[in-house]
Amino acid sequence: MLTKRPRGTNDFLPDDTIKWQWLEEKIRDLCSDFGYGEIRTPTFEHTELFIRGVGETTDIVEKEMYTFLDKGERSITLRPEGTASVVRAFLEHKIYSKAQPTKMYYVGPMYRYDRPQAGRYRQFHQFGVEAFGSIDPAIDAEVITLAMELLNRLGLDQLALHINSVGCPECRPIHKQELKKYLEDSLDKLCDTCRQRYEKNPLRIFDCKSKECQELIKDAPSVTSCLCEECRQHFDQVCNILNSLGVSYEVDEGLVRGLDYYTRTTFEILVEGIGAQSAICGGGRYDKLVEQCGGPDIPGIGFAIGLERLLMTLDIHGIKPDIPKSKKFFMAYVSDETKIEATKLVNELRQNRLAADMDYMGRSLKAQLKYADKLDATYTLILGEEELQKGKVTLRDMLKGEQHEVMLENLIDYCKKLIK
Numbered sequence: 001m002l003t004k005r006p007r008g009t010n011d012f013l014p015d016d017t018i019k020w021q022w023l024e025e026k027i028r029d030l031c032s033d034f035g036y037g038e039i040r041t042p043t044f045e046h047t048e049l050f051i052r053g054v055g056e057t058t059d060i061v062e063k064e065m066y067t068f069l070d071k072g073e074r075s076i077t078l079r080p081e082g083t084a085s086v087v088r089a090f091l092e093h094k095i096y097s098k099a100q101p102t103k104m105y106y107v108g109p110m111y112r113y114d115r116p117q118a119g120r121y122r123q124f125h126q127f128g129v130e131a132f133g134s135i136d137p138a139i140d141a142e143v144i145t146l147a148m149e150l151l152n153r154l155g156l157d158q159l160a161l162h163i164n165s166v167g168c169p170e171c172r173p174i175h176k177q178e179l180k181k182y183l184e185d186s187l188d189k190l191c192d193t194c195r196q197r198y199e200k201n202p203l204r205i206f207d208c209k210s211k212e213c214q215e216l217i218k219d220a221p222s223v224t225s226c227l228c229e230e231c232r233q234h235f236d237q238v239c240n241i242l243n244s245l246g247v248s249y250e251v252d253e254g255l256v257r258g259l260d261y262y263t264r265t266t267f268e269i270l271v272e273g274i275g276a277q278s279a280i281c282g283g284g285r286y287d288k289l290v291e292q293c294g295g296p297d298i299p300g301i302g303f304a305i306g307l308e309r310l311l312m313t314l315d316i317h318g319i320k321p322d323i324p325k326s327k328k329f330f331m332a333y334v335s336d337e338t339k340i341e342a343t344k345l346v347n348e349l350r351q352n353r354l355a356a357d358m359d360y361m362g363r364s365l366k367a368q369l370k371y372a373d374k375l376d377a378t379y380t381l382i383l384g385e386e387e388l389q390k391g392k393v394t395l396r397d398m399l400k401g402e403q404h405e406v407m408l409e410n411l412i413d414y415c416k417k418l419i420k
């Protein structure tokens, strides 16, 4: 137990975190290019926020939340997603009173109690963006383009962008009615959960994984077929802008997404590799969510990309992070006396922003040189008794295998030039 991490979680060791840092840098550069600023919210919130925000009849709220009472008897939930928290912060800090739109992004851990499998974890990380304040279809296109641009910059090209419109509170009730009418005579064929969904939120039946429900729902009237004029126009304009930007997509009328806050545009990006075709990115508009959380009537749109899934996809597609190799020095010594001087020199190199290391395990000189190789040192500095007396150090180029002496008093300047 003590040496086993909880199911569905991951340890990222230094070889992995290098990739995470690389990816996060790409994300930050991209968001800066698109004018999105970073927001950091707590990893837990009052449970009520997610019940109201994500929706009572969603899988997330019904089955997947990590909820507990804290010592003050308050119900707290580890965030299962980022949007509700960002909306809460948008309201709490009255960001809506500033010039709009507000464009923000986040990167961080999320928690869902789901059955773990490849690409599905109980703690996972999302990069998400949220844009508030604009109903312009051009911002829908911007948000979609931002997601596609990240994947393109990373070198992923076999992407399938699926988009749809799930309408608004005007057209939803019409669809709900149509859907109920369609399912009315087949209620006994639905699973227990979907029978409850039929009453409360029949749109969720589209998400059901049971074969019988899937079979039944596949010919049901889509929400898209019931769109009101304004929603139809909005969707057409989003498609037109994407066309003019040369973004390929597929209209997928079954794409209703698993969270209740969506209105109008919904989208997902699917990639080959993680099991069957699977969603790496999901998002959409949530024009009523801010109001639903107690704020003014302000629209929003965003998406989130699962970063474990993204890194896994890069791996499967053989895309390696282009991380520049940094040059490093290793300081080898031969005795207690030279060790004191070596320690000082290593410290001085580091103070001058030169990466340097030395041995702390009492290795012989031969073993130190082997260890330097293992650490991938570019240069090894060897400080022997004789060298120390002459005020010199031997510098060995590990790649070329050549070595020569350098005066200790010039060492820092010399090393700086080498690194350039």
Ligand code: HAM
Residues within 6 Å of the ligand: 080, 081, 082, 083, 112, 114, 119, 120, 121, 122, 124, 125, 126, 128, 129, 130, 258, 259, 279, 280, 281, 282, 283, 284, 285, 301, 302, 303, 304, 305, 306, 307, 308, 309
């Ligand atoms: P979501 O579709 O629930 O949307 O999650 C977005 C992405 O997070 C998924 O496409 C997937 O890559 C990743 N993901 C979700 N669950 C897991 C898991 N258990 N393990 C690993 N990765 C996972 C949302 O979360 C919305 N908040 C997106 C959004 C933002 N919509 C508007 N703004």
